[in-house]
Amino acid sequence: MGAVRPSREEAFSLLMQYNKSDALIKHALAVEAVMRYCARKRGLDEQMWGVVGLIHDLDYEQFPAQHCRKTEEILTAQGWPAEYVRAVLSHGWGICTDAEPQSELEKILYTVDELTGLVTATALVRPSRSVLDMEAKSVKKKWKDKSFAAGVNRDVITRGLEMLGMELGEMIEDVIMGMREVAEEIGLKGNPEASG
Numbered sequence: 001m002g003a004v005r006p007s008r009e010e011a012f013s014l015l016m017q018y019n020k021s022d023a024l025i026k027h028a029l030a031v032e033a034v035m036r037y038c039a040r041k042r043g044l045d046e047q048m049w050g051v052v053g054l055i056h057d058l059d060y061e062q063f064p065a066q067h068c069r070k071t072e073e074i075l076t077a078q079g080w081p082a083e084y085v086r087a088v089l090s091h092g093w094g095i096c097t098d099a100e101p102q103s104e105l106e107k108i109l110y111t112v113d114e115l116t117g118l119v120t121a122t123a124l125v126r127p128s129r130s131v132l133d134m135e136a137k138s139v140k141k142k143w144k145d146k147s148f149a150a151g152v153n154r155d156v157i158t159r160g161l162e163m164l165g166m167e168l169g170e171m172i173e174d175v176i177m178g179m180r181e182v183a184e185e186i187g188l189k190g191n192p193e194a195s196g
């Protein structure tokens, strides 16, 4: 038990079993794509990183008050390896779990979870409503405007960047690159030809 690597198909079917919200499914797909991009860039385990990204908010729609804890229960019951479960829990560090991000995978997940939200919000106010022609500087501008997408916890992102020793600009670029790979699926293909 627990030694089998969960497949992408298995993760996706669990996601669909527990989630009906279009926004949450798109969030899961965006985080998955960014995790895959970041793993590939580092020559690390793209499959595992993607699966963890896809499943990280599994319980949020049905069990918001038990966020992370319920996912731990579900994944453990499914026989998922402890390494995957811990990685999922660590995204809620300081909020709903005490699992501090340790591995590179965990630190990236912790940081990009919120950042995908800021990138999405920024894309949606652009004339093209697209991530395909979006540059990091547009997101940086919105980062400074604290009233824009106020629900995006910038402190969490800053803490994540410190753990990683990365600059905000580089992380934003990676998030945009990852999200471009699934632009259509996450509703951010928009119309790059549209001009302001």
Ligand SMILES: [Fe+2]
Binding pocket: 056, 057, 060, 067, 091, 092
């Ligand atoms: Fe979460």
Ligand SMILES: [Fe+2]
Binding pocket: 027, 031, 056, 057, 113
């Ligand atoms: Fe999330």
